[in-house]
Amino acid sequence: MILFDRWDACIVCHGGGIYYVAEAAKESLRPSSGKFIQLNVDKIYQLSNPGDARLESFTILDSLNLQRNTLPVAKLSFSANADFKDGQHPAVVIRLENHSSDAVPIRLDRLMPMMLRKVNHHAIDDPYDGLSRIYIRGQSFWDDKPYLAVAATDYAWTVTRHDDMSSWQTELKSGKTFEIAMEFKLPEGAYDFFASYGGATGIETMATNMVAFDVDAKGNGHAVK
DSSP: OEEEOTTOOEEEEETTEEEEEOTTTGGGGGGGBTSOOOEEEEEEEOSSSSSOOEEEEEEEOSSOOOOTTSSOGGGEEEEEEEOSOTTSOOEEEEEEEEOSSSOEEEEGGGEEEEEEEEOSOOOTTOSOOSSEEEEEOSOOSBSSSBOOEEOOSSSEEEEEEESOOSSSEEEEOTTOEEEEEEEEEOOSEEEEEEEEEEOSTTOOEEEOOOEEEEEOTTSOEEEOO
16 A cells, blocks of 8 residues: 655555655655555665665556455445544544445454654664654554553553454444544654554555644644644
């Protein structure tokens, strides 16, 4: 999935995997913003493996090689919205809706929150050369049991309400929605939140819209339109 944030930085999102796209290479991906495509990567910058990487040269493939029946994302709509009043801790609600006529399985181990933060400077070996960096990523809402919080000095989050999470997979009937609400404790800065769903070898990825907000020195959130 190709995504551009509010600072016009470009990333490639595949489930919990995030790849920065070099500023010099991003324009070829702009027509694909918000779409799932496949790339053949020719040149990548990665200081250490495993570790964050920047795609510097690539070719967009004409066709997709997907196992489409393993995760029926085409039957779902996926969104995120701010869920706080100005001056409160920032919070969002993630929503999956089944717009098909069939019941659709929802896999919580493939549903992940993500957070980008604006950066003001780069070190020479940073994997990103745009104006944002990913700070929350890669942890799904299921890890042998419901995963409802990350306790940290910075970039902490807590699930404040949720629909059925009694199993790693739940069934979403036609016309129904599945929601997870989250609250964050973040250092001062400017943020874009989104969530991803899907993302394993041969499985398509979906991503929500970006939810923009700023956090002041007291940790309070202020929505950005």
